[in-house]
Amino acid sequence: MIKISRCSFVRKARDDRLTDRAAVVGLGYVGIPLACCLAQSGVEVTGIDIDDSRVDAIRRGENPLKGEEPGLSELLREVVTKKLLAATKDYSCLGNVDAIFVCVDTPINRKKEPVYDNLLSAVKHVGRNMRKGVLVSIESTIAPATMKTKILKVLEKESGLKAGKDFYLAHCPERVMPGKLLYNLVNLDRIIGGFDEKSAEVAERWYARFVKGKLHKTDMTTAEVVKTVENAYRDVQIAFANEVGLICEVLGLDAFEVRRLVNTSPYRDMHLPGAGVGGHCLPKDPWLLVYGGRKSHPSLMPTARAINDRMPVHMVELVSEAFREAGLRMSKGKIVTILGYSFLENSGDTRNSPAKVIVRLLSDKVTLRIHDPYVLDTENLGITKDLEAALRDSDCAVLVTKHRAYSEFGLGRMASLMRHRILVDGRNAFDKSEAIKLGFVYRGIGKG
Numbered sequence: 001m002i003k004i005s006r007c008s009f010v011r012k013a014r015d016d017r018l019t020d021r022a023a024v025v026g027l028g029y030v031g032i033p034l035a036c037c038l039a040q041s042g043v044e045v046t047g048i049d050i051d052d053s054r055v056d057a058i059r060r061g062e063n064p065l066k067g068e069e070p071g072l073s074e075l076l077r078e079v080v081t082k083k084l085l086a087a088t089k090d091y092s093c094l095g096n097v098d099a100i101f102v103c104v105d106t107p108i109n110r111k112k113e114p115v116y117d118n119l120l121s122a123v124k125h126v127g128r129n130m131r132k133g134v135l136v137s138i139e140s141t142i143a144p145a146t147m148k149t150k151i152l153k154v155l156e157k158e159s160g161l162k163a164g165k166d167f168y169l170a171h172c173p174e175r176v177m178p179g180k181l182l183y184n185l186v187n188l189d190r191i192i193g194g195f196d197e198k199s200a201e202v203a204e205r206w207y208a209r210f211v212k213g214k215l216h217k218t219d220m221t222t223a224e225v226v227k228t229v230e231n232a233y234r235d236v237q238i239a240f241a242n243e244v245g246l247i248c249e250v251l252g253l254d255a256f257e258v259r260r261l262v263n264t265s266p267y268r269d270m271h272l273p274g275a276g277v278g279g280h281c282l283p284k285d286p287w288l289l290v291y292g293g294r295k296s297h298p299s300l301m302p303t304a305r306a307i308n309d310r311m312p313v314h315m316v317e318l319v320s321e322a323f324r325e326a327g328l329r330m331s332k333g334k335i336v337t338i339l340g341y342s343f344l345e346n347s348g349d350t351r352n353s354p355a356k357v358i359v360r361l362l363s364d365k366v367t368l369r370i371h372d373p374y375v376l377d378t379e380n381l382g383i384t385k386d387l388e389a390a391l392r393d394s395d396c397a398v399l400v401t402k403h404r405a406y407s408e409f410g411l412g413r414m415a416s417l418m419r420h421r422i423l424v425d426g427r428n429a430f431d432k433s434e435a436i437k438l439g440f441v442y443r444g445i446g447k448g
């Protein structure tokens with residue numbers, strides 16, 4: 001039997017096809033669920049990525065994303081089996097699709113400025129391969145004005161086509177979150193920023209295939225600002241909670257009880273203090289907003305970022321304090337067990353995880369063991385999934401990520417395994433008084 005690749009299949013069937021076709025460029029946390037939902041709605045989807053392992057996994061019908069993602073692995077297997085989703089590294093398929101969704105990563109550099117190498121490379125390929133009449137929707141998070149000053153220009157230059165006349169262009173930023181990828185994609189409202197009204201309408205029709213939430217049409221720059229503001233707002237609120245947490249620690253108070261009581265007042269929604277903010281988005285998106293609005297010299301968001309970035313450093317200060325109180329010296333002879341390496345509970349996503357900073361700062365002071373039930377040990381750090389082994393004869397447990405596994409395991413079992421009982425709780429995962437009753441020297445973020 002001759003094997004027909006999706007590309008040649010698409011070319012062959014171009015004129016007598018009955019179904020719509022779409023391409024999703026960038027098969028990560030955003031692109032995979034999007035490709036699956038489009039395919040589930042009956043669209044023939046080709047996913048494009050430069051990463052062999054992601055393309056190969058999807059071809060096998062396997063979900064390359066780790067962590068708990070309800071329904072995603074099953075849906076991916078189903079749409080690949082039904083031949084509604086294929087994956088490739090070859091951009092030439094773009095010439096035969098009706099809509100192209102760009103979902104590549106958009107990191108920042110050390111100077112906190114956007115790095116668009118991946119995005120612009122993807123957009124160049126899109127421009128070179130797309131045909132007239134196609135919708136190009138950029139889902140990646142970008143700094144305000146990037147659509148107009150970069151994406152539009154590259155697409156028009158590479159394609160020789162004019163936006164609004166020859167093709168439709170929109171910025172439809174994603175609101176997914178690891179652990180809730182499918183749920184958020186389908187159920188949350190969506191902002192559709194069109195190059196013009198017609199582009200917004202065309203994009204709206206595509207998203208209406210699988211989004212149950214409301215679709216709000218606007219212009220591209222407003223959509224860019226809305227997305228970055230959403231995350232910057234959250235980051236500032238977390239920084240506020242962290243600052244309250246630090247104040248409560250020096251006042252000998254419990255910031256979580258303070259928060260509970262504050263939130264009994266109407267229109268207050270104080271966030272939770274914690275060991276730090278991670279993930280691909282929250283530590284980055286405020287800087288994209290600041291970059292886009294740099295002429296106004298923003299200062300609150302950079303300050304919030306500094307507070308949140310310092311929380312893992314403060315965790316290490318709490319470890320030192322707890323060792324001192326226990327009458328122990330931090331040395332290579334002492335074992336510290338890091339509980340959780342991903343940035344988010346019950347997820348395997350380690351991007352910008354506060355645990356990385358904590359591990360880096362502690363690694364030359366003590367012997368570290370790292371436990372995480374979801375993270376693959378791709379950096380050869382010796383991350384184990386065996387919680388008992390990680391805690392046996394350990395001198396100190398440092399909880400960074402509130403994985404369900406830790407509360408299920410319980411403090412009593414932890415206490416019975418450890419050589420010394422020191423607990424630093426970065427997420428209010430355990431009850432302080434129970435820990436003290438069990439003989440732990442206890443420190444916690446926001447716990448005075």
Ligand SMILES: NC(=O)c1ccc[n+]([C@@H]2O[C@H](COP(=O)([O-])OP(=O)(O)OC[C@H]3O[C@@H](n4cnc5c(N)ncnc54)[C@H](O)[C@@H]3O)[C@@H](O)[C@H]2O)c1
Nearest residue numbers: 026027028029030049050051104105106118122140141174
């Ligand atoms: N992760 C989230 O929860 C989330 C939520 C909302 C928005 N976003 C935004 O969505 C975008 C994508 O985020 P993500 O988390 O999916 O990133 P990711 O790193 O998981 O996935 C990006 C994918 O793009 C691929 N890629 C890079 N350059 C490419 C190119 N030139 N051609 C084809 N593929 C290429 C990478 O190999 C990778 O598989 C970012 O802008 C991010 O800020 C992410």
